[in-house]
Amino acid sequence: MLSQNIIDKIIRQDILVDELLDEELSIFCQTANLAYRSGKPIISNEDYDFIYLATLKNKEPNNPLFKSIEPEGRAFAEEKVLLPELMLSIDKAYSWNEMSKWIERLEKSGMLIGLDLNAIQIKATPKLDGFAGFDDGNRLYTRGDGKKGSDISRVFKRGLCVFKDSGRGLGAGEIVVKKSYFEKYLVHSFEYPRNFQSSLIKEKALDEQAQKAIIDKGALFVPFIKLPIWSGSMTELVAKFEEIVSQVLVMVDFDVDGVVFEVINIDLKTQMGANRKFHRWQIAFKENKDIVQVKVLNVMPQVGRSGKITPVAEVEPTLLSGATIVRVTGHHYGLVKEQGLGIGSVVELTRSGLVIPKIISVLKPMPVDIPDNCLSCGMPLVWESDFLVCVNHKNCPAQIIGRITYFFKVLANNDGFGIATVEKLYAHNIRSVSQIYTLNVERLMAIGFGEKTSINLISQLSRSISEKIEDWRFLAAFGMHRMGLGNCENLLKSYRLNDIFDLTLEQITNIDGFAELTAQVIVQGLVSIVDEYNQIYQYNFNLDTTVFTKDLQTLMHELFDKRIVFTGKMNCPRNEMKKHAKLVGIKVSTTISTKIDYLVIGSRVGQKKIQNAEKLGVVVMTEADYLSKITM
Numbered sequence: 001m002l003s004q005n006i007i008d009k010i011i012r013q014d015i016l017v018d019e020l021l022d023e024e025l026s027i028f029c030q031t032a033n034l035a036y037r038s039g040k041p042i043i044s045n046e047d048y049d050f051i052y053l054a055t056l057k058n059k060e061p062n063n064p065l066f067k068s069i070e071p072e073g074r075a076f077a078e079e080k081v082l083l084p085e086l087m088l089s090i091d092k093a094y095s096w097n098e099m100s101k102w103i104e105r106l107e108k109s110g111m112l113i114g115l116d117l118n119a120i121q122i123k124a125t126p127k128l129d130g131f132a133g134f135d136d137g138n139r140l141y142t143r144g145d146g147k148k149g150s151d152i153s154r155v156f157k158r159g160l161c162v163f164k165d166s167g168r169g170l171g172a173g174e175i176v177v178k179k180s181y182f183e184k185y186l187v188h189s190f191e192y193p194r195n196f197q198s199s200l201i202k203e204k205a206l207d208e209q210a211q212k213a214i215i216d217k218g219a220l221f222v223p224f225i226k227l228p229i230w231s232g233s234m235t236e237l238v239a240k241f242e243e244i245v246s247q248v249l250v251m252v253d254f255d256v257d258g259v260v261f262e263v264i265n266i267d268l269k270t271q272m273g274a275n276r277k278f279h280r281w282q283i284a285f286k287e288n289k290d291i292v293q294v295k296v297l298n299v300m301p302q303v304g305r306s307g308k309i310t311p312v313a314e315v316e317p318t319l320l321s322g323a324t325i326v327r328v329t330g331h332h333y334g335l336v337k338e339q340g341l342g343i344g345s346v347v348e349l350t351r352s353g354l355v356i357p358k359i360i361s362v363l364k365p366m367p368v369d370i371p372d373n374c375l376s377c378g379m380p381l382v383w384e385s386d387f388l389v390c391v392n393h394k395n396c397p398a399q400i401i402g403r404i405t406y407f408f409k410v411l412a413n414n415d416g417f418g419i420a421t422v423e424k425l426y427a428h429n430i431r432s433v434s435q436i437y438t439l440n441v442e443r444l445m446a447i448g449f450g451e452k453t454s455i456n457l458i459s460q461l462s463r464s465i466s467e468k469i470e471d472w473r474f475l476a477a478f479g480m481h482r483m484g485l486g487n488c489e490n491l492l493k494s495y496r497l498n499d500i501f502d503l504t505l506e507q508i509t510n511i512d513g514f515a516e517l518t519a520q521v522i523v524q525g526l527v528s529i530v531d532e533y534n535q536i537y538q539y540n541f542n543l544d545t546t547v548f549t550k551d552l553q554t555l556m557h558e559l560f561d562k563r564i565v566f567t568g569k570m571n572c573p574r575n576e577m578k579k580h581a582k583l584v585g586i587k588v589s590t591t592i593s594t595k596i597d598y599l600v601i602g603s604r605v606g607q608k609k610i611q612n613a614e615k616l617g618v619v620v621m622t623e624a625d626y627l628s629k630i631t632m
């Protein structure tokens with residue numbers, strides 16, 4: 001047993017998950033589960049799933065919590081009655097990788113009964129985060145242990161309506177409260193929707209708020225078969241997975257904590273069956289929000305190219321989504337000041353997908369160290385809302401070095417101008433990109449680079465000029481505020497590179513996607529770079545001109561904006577075909593994936609390659625087909 005005192009400390013995160021013995025962790029999970037089942041959760045679902053249960057699964061994969069459905073405990077005093085149907089839990093996938101394993105299993109079982117991927121039909125519904133129940137038309141039961149539940153028919157006697165005013169007897173579903181209703185009327189009285197849901201069910205008399213929610217149809221019983229769905233073939237699911245997930249997550253005005261995918265084909269469902277915990281033909285996808293708690297060893301200020309100071313925390317090496325994290329950045333110094341991000345503090349980190357991990361919050365604050373002066377130039381720092389900033393933009397070494405390395409990094413058609421090289425150049429009075437383009441081998445050697453390095457750097461400079469790049473990339477390399485790759489491309493879809501310096505605020509605001517505030521920042525930014533721009537531009541960079549949106553629109557054809565891959569030997573030169581395709585608004589890639597719409601094949605293409613593409617939902621067409629679609 002864990003004492004209440006210890007449990008409270010874990011909840012408050014005074015005791016962190018890593019400090020618990022395996023047995024203590026197991027007991028804590030059971031305690032949290034029972035509290036949740038009885039309608040009084042002690043921690044959030046994310047903390048339960050992604051911190052406590054995830055850690056337990058690592059340490060004790062055979063813990064009973066993973067083997068059978070999570071017990072309801074003694075929340076309901078009533079005698080348990082046999083459920084008309086088994087109500088199981090649902091297997092979970094937290095990543096595409098786990099989803100694809102499920103798909104592989106389906107494919108294998110499908111093959112046994114003669115179904116290929118394309119013939120497997122799938123349905124997706126929002127996973128309701130409510131209170132599970134089964135309505136046989138006469139009585140309503142809780143899920144209990146999956147076989148026997150408690151009779152809670154009183155909820156219907158209290159006037160609870162069924163979603164979409166459907167009738168009774170529609171089987172399994174959840175008692176839920178509308179999100180908008182909860183936020184408007186209940187959020188101040190109940191910590192989580194679950195506390196409210198359970199108050200609807202409990203034996204004791206309903207309070208006024210709950211009665212009103214029932215009458216207002218703010219609370220409802222939602223049979224799963226009445227939920228809106230996405231459905232399609234397995235091939236479509238594979239091709240548009242992310243799109244489907246985001247679409248399904250927002251289908252209903254109820255709390256949703258994932259997407260339930262299930263097989264429609266009856267014979268395949270029978271083939272796959274169930275184990276003690278879940279049906280094998282069903283899976284719930286939950287966004288992987290990996291979260292860990294770590295101790296901070298040190299916090300260092302880092303000066304960015306725009307002068308913003310970022311706190312970089314060195315942390316105890318920690319495994320997060322498969323990578324060992326040792327350094328993480330806080331978004332701004334406001335986090336340090338307000339939340340106490342100091343040496344010895346404990347922070348919560350998250351990482352979703354491949355994104356750099358970030359600090360979500362500070363759990364245990366410690367005294368902080370806020371620098372008064374810029375570490376690079378020594379000038380006093382100033383606060384700009386949450387950000388601590390070095391405003392010495394013209395002369396701060398860190399900012400200058402940051403801007404120069406950014407230029408070469410964004411061009412992405414050269415090597416060698418990383419931070420170490422640029423720092424060395426800076427130490428020898430090189431202060432801008434345009435100065436770098438005036439260098440020669442002798443000068444570099446005089447600065448102290450070896451002969452080979454010097455020759456290489458100069459040839460990399462030539463390469464950056466001669467190797468073709470998009471004009472919007474060239475513009476973005478100047479690192480103006482609000483002028484990342486996307487905005488630069490948008491701007492150049494309406495105006496030519498050399499005309500943008502004369503644009504008025506109004507002309508920019510008139511372009512789709514540019515608000516007035518952004519337009520102001522852009523005009524200022526352009527003024528600030530114009531001299532440097534002119535000096536660099538004179539080297540005649542090999543720039544690909546962006547096609548104007550208005551020209552693209554006259555090129556409307558079936559393949560417009562589609563992603564295609566060319567393969568095999570073509571009648572026309574392949575490079576010409578690629579170039580032409582881009583010109584008419586087709587996105588050309590080199591590798592086949594689920595994101596690709598068409599594979600255009602020339603001669604001598606292996607059958608295997610074609611089959612692989614088709615498996616990924618890619619439509620295959622010949623060169624002749626292709627040409628007929630783009631000539632108007």
Ligand SMILES: NC(=O)c1ccc[n+]([C@@H]2O[C@H](COP(=O)([O-])OP(=O)(O)OC[C@H]3O[C@@H](n4cnc5c(N)ncnc54)[C@H](O)[C@@H]3O)[C@@H](O)[C@H]2O)c1
Pocket residue numbers: 032033034036037041042043044045046048049069070087088089090091125126127128129131132133143173174224227257260284
């Ligand atoms: N906060 C806590 O302390 C705590 C403790 C335990 C469990 N939990 C939460 O409970 C969940 C796991 O519990 P579980 O085993 O009851 O449920 P589950 O996640 O295994 O899901 C199974 C249930 O999902 C329901 N469901 C919702 N939408 C559905 C749909 N569209 N189609 C089919 N079924 C649907 C069904 O009622 C089914 O019984 C976790 O998400 C966890 O976050 C939280």
Ligand SMILES: [Zn+2]
Pocket residue numbers: 303374375376377378379390391392396397398
């Ligand atoms: Zn500075």
